[in-house]
Amino acid sequence: xxxKDVDLFQRVQSQDEDALxxxxxxxxxxxxxxxxxxxxxxxxxxxxxQDVFTKIWSKQxxxxxxxxxxxxxxxxxxxxxxxxxxxxxxxxPYELEERDSLNETEPTPEEELEWKERGExxxxxxxxxxxxxxxxxxxxxxxxxxxxxxxxxxxxPLGTVKxxxxxxxxxxxxxxxxxxxxGVRDDV
Amino acid sequence: MSKHDLLLDYFNGQLxxxxxxxxxxxxxxxxxxxxELRELEELTEDLPFSSEPVAPPEGMKxxxxxxxxxxxxxxxxxxxxxxxxxxxxxxxxxQQPEPKRKKMSWYKPLMAAxxxxxxxxxxxxxxxxxxxxxTEPAPPQETPPEETPPEETPxxxEQPTLDIVQQIHxxxxxxxxxxxxxATMIEQSENTNLVVQASDLPPLEGEExxxxxxxxxxxxxxxxxxxxxxQGVGAVSYLMEYEGEHQFDTLxxxxxxNAHSEVxxxxxxxSAPL
Numbered sequence: 515x516x517x518k519d520v521d522l523f524q525r526v527q528s529q530d531e532d533a534l535x536x537x538x539x540x541x542x543x544x545x546x547x548x549x550x551x552x553x554x555x556x557x558x559x560x561x562x563x564q565d566v567f568t569k570i571w572s573k574q575x576x577x578x579x580x581x582x583x584x585x586x587x588x589x590x591x592x593x594x595x596x597x598x599x600x601x602x603x604x605x606x607p608y609e610l611e612e613r614d615s616l617n618e619t620e621p622t623p624e625e626e627l628e629w630k631e632r633g634e635x636x637x638x639x640x641x642x643x644x645x646x647x648x649x650x651x652x653x654x655x656x657x658x659x660x661x662x663x664x665x666x667x668x669x670x671p672l673g674t675v676k677x678x679x680x681x682x683x684x685x686x687x688x689x690x691x692x693x694x695x696x697g698v699r700d701d702v
Numbered sequence: 703m704s705k706h707d708l709l710l711d712y713f714n715g716q717l718x719x720x721x722x723x724x725x726x727x728x729x730x731x732x733x734x735x736x737x738e739l740r741e742l743e744e745l746t747e748d749l750p751f752s753s754e755p756v757a758p759p760e761g762m763k764x765x766x767x768x769x770x771x772x773x774x775x776x777x778x779x780x781x782x783x784x785x786x787x788x789x790x791x792x793x794x795x796x797q798q799p800e801p802k803r804k805k806m807s808w809y810k811p812l813m814a815a816x817x818x819x820x821x822x823x824x825x826x827x828x829x830x831x832x833x834x835x836x837t838e839p840a841p842p843q844e845t846p847p848e849e850t851p852p853e854e855t856p857x858x859x860e861q862p863t864l865d866i867v868q869q870i871h872x873x874x875x876x877x878x879x880x881x882x883x884x885a886t887m888i889e890q891s892e893n894t895n896l897v898v899q900a901s902d903l904p905p906l907e908g909e910e911x912x913x914x915x916x917x918x919x920x921x922x923x924x925x926x927x928x929x930x931x932x933q934g935v936g937a938v939s940y941l942m943e944y945e946g947e948h949q950f951d952t953l954x955x956x957x958x959x960n961a962h963s964e965v966x967x968x969x970x971x972x973s974a975p976l
Binding site: 531534535538539542543544546547548550551556559560563564567568571586589590592593594597598601626629630632633636637640651654655656658659660661673675676679680683684686687690 | 707709710711714715716741742743745746747748749750751752753754755756757758759762763765766767769770771
């Protein structure tokens, strides 16, 4: 039977190299792709993945099972790591990668398959949002921008950023939920 | 701004250390903010999956894993000292732990990528070179490689490219230099690829690089730039494309203040006649 993520995580924290490799294999591509989306730079993305696993191995981050799914937690750690790296590297100019120049390869393991399906759903759902709503999600979530920078960028009062973001995210969630329910009906 | 308004900046790690602590304290008292934070986490949980799949760079797994286990090795020794009072000694030397691989910093993948590239592209040549390692330095080739090539048949259907090793040169270190290098010229289709591999080079500082040159009557042409790893090993694969006809007579490696020297500024460390 497949070893649970949480069990692997605990073994990694007790310095089990095999468990580290297994956990790494499970999440390498998702974390790298997400980090690349956040940083738009392959070297920073690799550094982010490195940092995430280092934090787990050296017990700088702890997962609390009561707080939800391991994968969600891991992605949150990754996102925070990317934001940190972006801040640190802000003064260092680096070339932006052309997204087209990167190979898109077929995911194989089951997580990647799930990710691919889910990813398509999310991207389609995002596509149904208005331009403004897409932008505020991009600026807030993927660019990790401060509230004031978002207000400036979107030319809206500071006080309305949170409301607009929340509305956009809720709208997105609603579309996703609808898709899921429709999907279930289609399957039957 | 009231405390409640710091939620987004808290979520995005945009608060100062002080503000962050204050906000976390506020969170323990304010159920509304806790609820908002939880909702924000929930509403964003699908978003990472919208990232387009991107293939991780070559060798990333090895780099990441060895960095982690390598770094941990040091702290391990501190945290859980193994009982070392084992007095039973066998006839052999006491077992030494495997040396952990060195930690690499974030820009190193660049260099590794260069190495991988030259190794992958010229695998055959490199194997050939290492087989030759123990033999005498190759004497200058009897037949000049510029001999009239056999008649081309351009209409031929596409064929797999065969890389042909044209020349192999062991570079001679200059006086006071203790380094080795080999240069291999490989014919790839119509072009010549120069692969230089060097070891035992002194460490570089700052923006310094090692530069390969080919010289024609004392005129230098750039022929590849490389940096060394912590073991003083470096390699570069360079496509020799120069305007006009040339009869290069010398190949040399110098140490340059940066990667942009148009003429050598450093002394020649290693060289070979061509």
